[in-house]
Amino acid sequence: MLSELFPNVQMDDLWVATYETFYMTLISLVGTLIFGILLGLLLYLTARGGLWENKTLHFIVAAIVNIFRAIPFIILILLLIPFTDFLMDTIRGPKAALPALIIGSAPFYGRLVEIALREVDKGVVEAAKAMGAKTRTIIFKVLLPESMPALVSGLTVTAIALIGYTAVAGVIGAGGLGDFAYFYGFQRRATDVVFVCTVLIVIIVFIFQFIGDLITSKLDKR
Amino acid sequence: MITIKNLSKIYRTKSNTINAVNDLNLEIEKGEIFGVIGYSGAGKSTFIRLINRLEDPTEGQVIIDGEDITALKKNKLRLSRQEIGMIFQHFNLLWSRTVRENIAFPLEIAGVPKQTRRERVDELIKLVGLTGRENAYPSELSGGQKQRVGIARALANDPKVLLCDEATSALDPETTDSILKLLIDINKNLGLTIILITHEMHVIRKICHRVAVMEAGQVVEQGEVLDVFSHPKSQVTKKFVEQVMGENQQDDGLGDVIEGFATGKITKLHFVGEVTNQALISSVAKKYQVDISILQGKITQTRKGAYGTLVVHIDGDDEEINKAIDYIASTPVEVEVVHHA
Ligand SMILES: Nc1ncnc2c1ncn2[C@@H]1O[C@H](COP(=O)(O)OP(=O)(O)O)[C@@H](O)[C@H]1O
Ligand SMILES: [Mg+2]
Numbered sequence: 001m002l003s004e005l006f007p008n009v010q011m012d013d014l015w016v017a018t019y020e021t022f023y024m025t026l027i028s029l030v031g032t033l034i035f036g037i038l039l040g041l042l043l044y045l046t047a048r049g050g051l052w053e054n055k056t057l058h059f060i061v062a063a064i065v066n067i068f069r070a071i072p073f074i075i076l077i078l079l080l081i082p083f084t085d086f087l088m089d090t091i092r093g094p095k096a097a098l099p100a101l102i103i104g105s106a107p108f109y110g111r112l113v114e115i116a117l118r119e120v121d122k123g124v125v126e127a128a129k130a131m132g133a134k135t136r137t138i139i140f141k142v143l144l145p146e147s148m149p150a151l152v153s154g155l156t157v158t159a160i161a162l163i164g165y166t167a168v169a170g171v172i173g174a175g176g177l178g179d180f181a182y183f184y185g186f187q188r189r190a191t192d193v194v195f196v197c198t199v200l201i202v203i204i205v206f207i208f209q210f211i212g213d214l215i216t217s218k219l220d221k222r
Numbered sequence: 223m224i225t226i227k228n229l230s231k232i233y234r235t236k237s238n239t240i241n242a243v244n245d246l247n248l249e250i251e252k253g254e255i256f257g258v259i260g261y262s263g264a265g266k267s268t269f270i271r272l273i274n275r276l277e278d279p280t281e282g283q284v285i286i287d288g289e290d291i292t293a294l295k296k297n298k299l300r301l302s303r304q305e306i307g308m309i310f311q312h313f314n315l316l317w318s319r320t321v322r323e324n325i326a327f328p329l330e331i332a333g334v335p336k337q338t339r340r341e342r343v344d345e346l347i348k349l350v351g352l353t354g355r356e357n358a359y360p361s362e363l364s365g366g367q368k369q370r371v372g373i374a375r376a377l378a379n380d381p382k383v384l385l386c387d388e389a390t391s392a393l394d395p396e397t398t399d400s401i402l403k404l405l406i407d408i409n410k411n412l413g414l415t416i417i418l419i420t421h422e423m424h425v426i427r428k429i430c431h432r433v434a435v436m437e438a439g440q441v442v443e444q445g446e447v448l449d450v451f452s453h454p455k456s457q458v459t460k461k462f463v464e465q466v467m468g469e470n471q472q473d474d475g476l477g478d479v480i481e482g483f484a485t486g487k488i489t490k491l492h493f494v495g496e497v498t499n500q501a502l503i504s505s506v507a508k509k510y511q512v513d514i515s516i517l518q519g520k521i522t523q524t525r526k527g528a529y530g531t532l533v534v535h536i537d538g539d540d541e542e543i544n545k546a547i548d549y550i551a552s553t554p555v556e557v558e559v560v561h562h563a
Binding site: 121126129130137141145 | 274299300301302308310312314316317319330331332359361379
């Protein structure tokens with residue numbers, strides 16, 4: 001029945017593409033999480049009145065974040081081809097998309113992390129200082145746990161943006177549903193393929209949103 | 223125990239410089255509850271934050287138990303802070319941790335092993351009266367309970383001093399009293415020195431041994447609470463005393479009342495310190511052939527005894543009245559005859 005409705009859809013290929021989308025999203029999400037938290041912490045800690053207040057460093061990090069956020073993803077991915085080649089030894093396939101995906105979304109998530117950290121009650125940080133806590137303790141036992149719901153909801157937003165990016169990454173032949181929809185659907189005028197890919201992407205987005213919301217509400221004890 | 227020497231803090235902003243604390247000198251004794259009162263902006267919070275160096279002083283010294291806090295390097299300062307507890311107006315608990323975990327936090331910071339930590343937390347929960355609420359999150363607690371967690375947390379590492387910045391200002395009057403009582407108990411049972419900042423005179427009256435009045439970064443008056451109460455020198459102090467005693471209380475409509483008496487004498491009795499007024503009035507009435515009725519008055523209790531004024535009408539034989547007045551004058555109560563009928 002499915003093959004009658006969608007005559008051009010090759011099920012095996014579709015599953016591979018779906019898997020590739022998941023793969024790209026999840027791996028780059030992990031990278032984004034790590035680099036985003038680092039960037040966000042740096043922005044927060046070096047800001048005025050921060051624990052590592054440092055004008056120059058803050059300016060440099062903020063500049064990097066802003067520049068990479070300003071570059072449209074489609075251009076970023078092309079600009080990064082030589083770097084990708086050097087790092088991954090290939091410029092094709094889902095793996096080749098990872099550097100661009102991470103570099104494209106980590107600054108975005110970094111800003112969200114910074115905002116989340118700034119929402120942490122200054123009084124609580126002060127209380128920890130008054131107890132004689134080290135900066136490391138303040139980061140890992142106060143700042144990150146206290147901002148956790150915002151960090152997770154920010155990560156959800158980032159994950160969904162990433163799913164969009166993985167589709168764009170199709171232009172460098174990254175694979176995944178975007179690539180599949182473009183080459184097998186759009187270029188061969190097979191609208192049914194485009195349709196099925198769209199539905200799958202929407203479902204993936206919903207899954208991420210659902211899981212993200214669930215974790216956020218579980219964590220929020222306020 | 224704590225010596226504050228020439229302590230100053232100057233904030234420089236683009237538009238102006240603020241002398242938040244200006245050449246402050248204080249001596250705080252071991253085991254006392256020392257109050258600092260002042261209006262908003264007087265520099266109280268800045269002062270208390272200088273004690274554990276949440277702010278670095280512009281000038282001067284803070285010496286606790288012979289250790290110059292102001293001279294400590296970062297690491298030493300961290301260790302010293304573990305011996306200085308602090309509680310806050312808005313409690314500053316970690317919402318992501320339960321009561322138990324919040325109280326354990328300073329112990330984790332101090333590197334106390336898990337088993338000892340658990341025992342210590344149990345003790346503290348009992349001490350502050352939170353048994354049964356161990357696993358609640360701060361959002362599930364009332365203001366008073368949150369402050370109890372704050373107090374337990376501040377006491378976790380057996381501090382030498384407890385700093386309280388407006389610790390009851392966010393609480394309703396009844397809860398305030400219960401927290402003040404807890405502080406008194408802790409002070410008594412643990413012999414803990416407490417420095418308490420407030421803008422409410424009744425807090426000072428209820429729990430402090432000594433008080434300093436702050437205005438514009440300086441101490442304008444200090445001493446035993448009762449002395450400061452009964453002989454306020456500066457304008458600010460008088461204002462604070464009025465907070466508790468009421469304004470111009472002796473004179474509200476007293477004139478009309480006085481005119482109404484055809485016989486006897488109207489006298490003002492000033493109480494300062496260790497006398498109980500009820501006993502005095504009833505013993506005078508028993509000893510002498512006089513009737514005493516109280517027309518007006520306000521007596522307030524401090525930790526060193528009562529303070530206030532009663533206006534009474536003493537009626538009877540002139541001779542008996544005079545004897546009664548002489549007798550009262552022989553006690554520590556001051557007598558002032560304001561009207562002869
Ligand atoms: N970080 C700061 N920067 C600039 N001015 C400050 C700062 N903290 C406090 N002040 C100023 O110092 C003065 C005293 O403030 P504070 O100690 O908070 O008073 P209080 O606790 O008695 O209300 C106020 O005029 C306040 O504006
Ligand atoms: Mg204040």
